[in-house]
Each structure stands twice: as structure tokens, then as C-alpha cells.
Amino acid sequence: TRIDKSGHRHFMAKEMAEQPAILKAALGFYGVPNSGISGLPEGVDFAQADRVILVACGTAHYACHVAKYWFEQIAHVPVEIDIASEFRYRAPVLTAKTIAIFVSQSGETADTLAALRHVKGKIAQTIAVVNIPTSSIAREADLALPLHAGPEISVASTKTFTAQLLVLALLSLKAGVDRGRLDAKACDQHLEALQTVPGYVAQALDREDNYRSIAEILAKHDDVLFLGRGLMYPLSLEAALKFKEISYIHAEAYAAGELKHGPIALIDKNLPVVVMAPRDDLFGKTISNMQEVMARSGKIVLISDKAGLNATGGAEYTITLPAVPSFISPFVYSVPAQMLAYHTALARGTDVDQPRNLAKSVTVE
């Protein structure tokens, strides 16, 4: 079948726009709408696991980074994350009770595949979270959980990132149930929250003018800093990666609390700082870091919800997202992470779908 841009200017734009529909379909595939606990992924049991290891490259690695927070909080299981090229060369400690999850859009990334081969047979179970069900990683893992995101053409991953988040969220709920940390009622509440994700992602997508006008400002700079805490830290890392990949602007992400240990030295009126801060438990802390930037004349773009923006003054630029339970905030904040990079790339006139020096799938080490 021929894949076209369906009226969009780029595949990346089309793939971002597809997210609500894909997430809805994936929820349906995993049986979430009406089945409660029985709708969680089958074929894995986290009850006896001493550890969960999540390994991937690029954007998929940042999905794993989000999942670390979910698994620890919901299932109280020790979690390790690593990039595949480091993992297999660092003598990772493996036991017969370890479960390892390999996340890859293509299922063919050489380092991720090698990492899977490195642990296979030495641990309890290997799980593949992949978009291509016939890929090497899907075939070689003990269990393959497909994303159902459809073909992704743009080199920069968008819809497969949010689809990876969805499968990893379901796995973290399964772990919570298996380990007796999440009862049926609490699990149902989480599943109900996941069902609202497609609608909220659609709302976040519906702010194109806002993303465009801020991107036009970011495009005039040579460096951008992204800050976030908790679940928003990996989201900031993903936002900075998207920025580098398609706009060629140097972007860095920092855990907001780490600002004072280095990057604060960079702050002046020429450095835009994008702060991702939904009104959650860590909001006040992130905002106090934002104020440290403002006191040094840094230019702030604050991404938050209405309550968060009402509670804070002084941010020069703002993006208002829907207020959602903290558990699902990574899905909603993925949208500005993608859209700011996309519109900045448009403003800079770069090749959005085929950025220089990058490949969609890296099958060599």
C-alpha cells in the first residue's frame, strides 16, 4: 500500500495528527475500554521479578525513562534504564529473576538487538515493545507487544513515542497488579485515565498557532534549554532531542533541580528556557527554578495548565495544556515537545522529514 501525506505538508505533521486515533485504536487492541485488569498485557508476570531493565536508543529510550517513574511508583519494583550501546558494554548485573524490556520503533536497531541477545537466556524474560511485529527484536524476544501505530515515515519519531508510552503504561499497571501494589479499583482508575488520553492529546494538538508563534521566536536563537522535574524531566529530554534532530538548534534538557549545578551559568537574555510544569506535586519546585532563570533575565516559555499559569506570573511566553492526572501528563506534554521542534524547523527551513545525517533505522553499530 502506498503511504502518502494525506494532505499534510510533511509526514511528521501527519504522524503527529494521527496520535489521537492511534492511541484510541491501541487502547482497543489491548482491550482497555471495558475489560479492567483482564485487559492488561498477557504473557508476563512481574510478581517474582527482582528488577525490570528497560533498554532502547533515541526517542524510545526517553519512553523508557518515563516508564521508570511509572514502574517504580505504581509497582514498587526496582527499575534500571539504559541506552543500548552503553548497556551491553557495562557488565550489567543479571539474575534469573530479571525482566528486560527492549523498546524500538523499527525493531531493527543494531545496538538494541545486540543488547537483547546479550541478556537472552540469562534472565527470566525478554519483552519487545516494537512497531514492526515482524522485526528481528520482535521475533527474538520471548514476548512481543506491538504498538499498532502504523508505518512511521518521518525520521523523527512522534506517534510511535506516544504509542510506546501507552504500552509501557499498561505494563507498569500489570506490574502493579502482579505485585499486589495496585488493587482492582485503583487499576480501573488508571485505565479510565488512559481512556481519556486520545481526547486530551487532540486538545493539545489543537494549539497550532500558539506553537507556531513561540517557535518563530525560538528559531532566532542558537541554543534552547528545556527544564522539567519528575515525569517532565524525560519529556524535556525528548523535546530537546526533537529540537536538535529537525531544527539543528542546539538544545539541552536538564532536570530543573540540577539547574543550579551548572547550566545556570549559561543563563542570560539570549537563552530561551522552556519549562514543562503541569500543576502537580512538583510544580512549586519547578516554578522556583523558573524564577531563578527569570532573575537572570532568561527568556521563559512556560508550558502548564490553566491552574499552573494562573498561579505564576512573569513568564514571557506561555502554552496552556489541559489539566490531567499526573499519570497521563507525559502523553499530553509530548505534543508541545514535538510541535515546538516542528514549527521551529519550518521557521528555519530545514528538511523536516529527512534531517541531515540521520537515518530512520540504524542497523549498524
Ligand code: G6P
Ligand atoms: C534513530 C532514529 C530515531 C529513533 C532511534 C531508535 O536514531 O532517527 O528517531 O528514536 O533511531 O530507533 P528505534 O527504531 O529502535 O526506535
